[in-house]
Amino acid sequence: MTKKAFITGLTGQDGSYLAELLLAKGYQVFGLVRRSSTSNLERVSHLFNQIQIVSGDLLDQSSLMDVVTETQPDEIYNLASQSYVPLSWTQPALTAEYTALGVSRLLESIRRCKPDAKFYQASSSEVFGQPDESPQTERTAFRPRNPYGVAKAYAHWMTINYRQKYNLYACCGITYTHESPRRGTEFVFRKITQAAAKIKLGLANELKLGNLDARRDWCYAKDAVYAMWLMLQQEQPDDFIIASGETHSVRELVECAFNYIGLNWQDYVSVDPAFYRPDEAVQLVGCIDKIKTKLALQPQYSFKELVELMVDYDLKLLSGNK
Known part of the structure; x- marks a missing residue:
C-alpha cells in the first residue's frame, strides 16, 4: 500500500x-x-x-x-x-x-x-x-x-x-x-558563495561580513x-x-569559496560591525554519535565539497546556465 x-x-x-x-x-x-x-x-x-x-x-x-x-x-x-x-x-x-x-x-x-x-x-x-x-x-x-x-x-x-x-x-x-543551493541568500553560507560567484563573473567587487571568527556546524x-x-x-x-559533528569558521568558508575560483579573498572581503550578531552563539557543534550508531547515517558531502557544490551552482545561476 x-x-x-x-x-x-x-x-x-x-x-x-x-x-x-x-x-x-x-x-x-x-x-x-x-x-x-x-x-x-x-x-x-x-x-x-x-x-x-x-x-x-x-x-x-x-x-x-x-x-x-x-x-x-x-x-x-x-x-x-x-x-x-x-x-x-x-x-x-x-x-x-x-x-x-x-x-x-x-x-x-x-x-x-x-x-x-x-x-x-x-x-x-x-x-x-x-x-x-x-x-x-x-x-x-x-x-x-x-x-x-x-x-x-x-x-x-x-x-x-x-x-x-x-x-x-x-x-x-x-x-x-x-545548506544547499536552495538556501536563501540572507544566510551567511549562501551569501558568501553567491558573492564569490558574482565577483568571479565581474558582477560585484566586494563582500561585507561580520565576525569572521564565528564558527558553525x-x-x-x-x-x-x-x-x-x-x-x-x-x-x-x-x-x-x-549535524556534521565539526565546526568551521566564516573565515574558512570565505577562504574555501574564493580559493575554489582562484581569487584571494582578502582582496574583496571586508568586516562590517553592522553584520555582527549581538547574541553570537559560542561553539555550537553537534555530537553525532547517536545518529551514526542508531541510524547508520553517514554524511554525503564534506565541508569543502559542499562549498564547491554551492559555488558551482551560483556560477551557473548567475551565468544563466542553471
Whole structure:
C-alpha cells in the first residue's frame, strides 16, 4: 500500500528536498500552503504534477484538523516556522505563533484526527543558545538566547510531552545549520558563495561580513532530510541531533569559496560591525554519535565539497546556465 506523507514548510529548502526524497521512495506527498501565502513556490515548481498542495495554516487549529482528517497521512513532517533569527527579534510574537504554538496546534490535530501517524518536529541547535558543553548531545541543557530558539524549545518539549502523555510516535531532530543551493541568500553560507560567484563573473567587487571568527556546524540539507526520514522508520520514536559533528569558521568558508575560483579573498572581503550578531552563539557543534550508531547515517558531502557544490551552482545561476 502506498504510504502518505504530509509536509508543512513544503516550499522551503528542507521541504522541497524532503518531497523529492519521499516521491523517489514511492510516497504520496501532500504539502501545506497557506491560501493567502505569497511564498515563493519556485523550489517545488518542478514537483507540481507529483505532489498535492493542501490549504491550511499553523495559526488555525480547524484548518490543520481538516487537512489531517482529509489526507490521513502515515507520516507528518513539520518543517514550517519563522526561521530567520534576526527577524525573530523584530517579530517575536509572530515567531512564537508559528514556531511554537503552531506545533501545539499540529500535535493536537494529530491526537484527535490521526493518532497513529508518525510525527517529525524540526527542532534547532538554537535551543542550546550558549551551551555549557561542547559538542552538544541530545541531553545538553537548553539555554536559548533569541526568540526563535525559545519558540523551538517550546515546540521540542511539547512534542516530547505529547509522545509521553498520548503515546504518539513523535520525535524531534535537532538540526544544526544545513545548506544547499536552495538556501536563501540572507544566510551567511549562501551569501558568501553567491558573492564569490558574482565577483568571479565581474558582477560585484566586494563582500561585507561580520565576525569572521564565528564558527558553525554546517552540513548538507540533503543529508539532513534523509536523517528526518530515517527517524520515522524506526520501531520506537526518539530524538536525534542532526549535524556534521565539526565546526568551521566564516573565515574558512570565505577562504574555501574564493580559493575554489582562484581569487584571494582578502582582496574583496571586508568586516562590517553592522553584520555582527549581538547574541553570537559560542561553539555550537553537534555530537553525532547517536545518529551514526542508531541510524547508520553517514554524511554525503564534506565541508569543502559542499562549498564547491554551492559555488558551482551560483556560477551557473548567475551565468544563466542553471
